[in-house]
Amino acid sequence: MAFNHKHLLGIKDLNKEDILTILDTAESFREISIREIKKVPTLRGKTIINLFYEPSTRTRSSFEIAAKRLSADIINFNSSVSSVAKGETLKDTVLNLEAMRPDAIIIRHPASGAPYFLTTFCKSSVINAGDGTHEHPTQALLDALTIRQMKGDFSKLKVVIAGDILHSRVAKSNIFLLTKMGAKVVLSGPPPLVPPEFKEFGVEIDYNFDNALKDADVVMMLRIQRERQGKNFFPSLREYRNLYSLTPEKMKNAKKDAIIMHPGPINRGIELSTDLADSSKSVILKQVENGIAVRMAILYLLLGGGGK
């Protein structure tokens, strides 16, 4: 079970065994968060920088808590109150932060590939916390941990991912991960947001949402990323809601015990009805809880051992 990676840039770079190692390690870490003293000394003396060029509630605080529960020191860098506002480039910012000798840099950036760019000149481990429309590996891993806890064996599952697939890094990381693990993945959404080219990733596409949901074990809803959409990808929000909003009525197509997932933040009443978001089928808060364990596992696996 050797995990031989210095960086975590995307699910694409991982094989099935790597993914299982991360999930098993995360499973062991869950217990620490329910202890009275939620801290172990494992990463004492390690410094981690949270470098966020985009807004985030869950991912940033989840990484921060994960690092602290492992006794690492974590520094939060917020681009809006930093020298970035004075025009400093990404490379200069990172070179300056590197001079402070961190062990890992966790980066979220609107440009796809920014984490990879960092690895071309950085000594520290680089962890992708979401880059543009490319990948968001820790989200896919925490989704996988949640699916495995609720449903078991991936190879017997039908997972529907619906909504703005084109702009979603969460969808891409999940597609890579779930197909590697042998799950059947079906995408659905308005055709301009679910281009047929996605079939090359080994998934099926069904633009009829009712059909797509037939016998699904897991339904993963995505947010309409209006901030990334330069032009209109669908005629109106009302039409989108009529066709692709997950309602109790639509959910009847899926299996009786199917679960509903969402990476957050939810646009209530648009992609997901409030009734369902708060129902017992929803595992959204379990995803958030698992996020801590998964990020602890990633930090442990990347920074835990000696000399690479």
Add this chain to the structure above:
Amino acid sequence: MTEKIKAKIMDARKIKRALNRITMEILERNRDLDNVVIIGIRTRGIYLAQRIADIIKEIEKIEVPVGILDITLYRDDFSALHPQPVVKKTEINFPVENKDVVLVDDVLFTGRTVRAAMDSLIDLGRPKTIQLAVLIDRGHRELPIRADYVGKFLPTSRREIVKVHLKEIDGQDEVLITEPSEI
């Protein structure tokens, strides 16, 4: 690396007798048996802890709680290890606060595992006492630690390897001394 077996130190009968005696000593020293909990250190300590609890149940008709401690996250040699050791779960489903904790491991060597186990345990609560039971004490301590209950003292050289096999995971009960053979 190949290893050659130098001697078989204990068989199933001797292991059973040693555990019986250790259990008697635990009972003798802890009058208030209701306050005792037994915690095995992964991996082989788990099975020895369970066996001690079984013997207590046989003799005293009392079920003593048994827990599992994984000390990986508390090791002091992380920077020397690559790849990272596999982390498994700590499973202690009872409070250790104010309890008389008997830690159980198979071999006591440098004492570093026990140091890590004590730190880990204290993060879970403040036990009244921590006692240490080991099947084999092979010497060569690097820390000021000693066992309260010892199955067998076994003087060894540092080069030698003490192997405890238990039927729960290794198929049979035995203690061997082996030595890495030069190639």
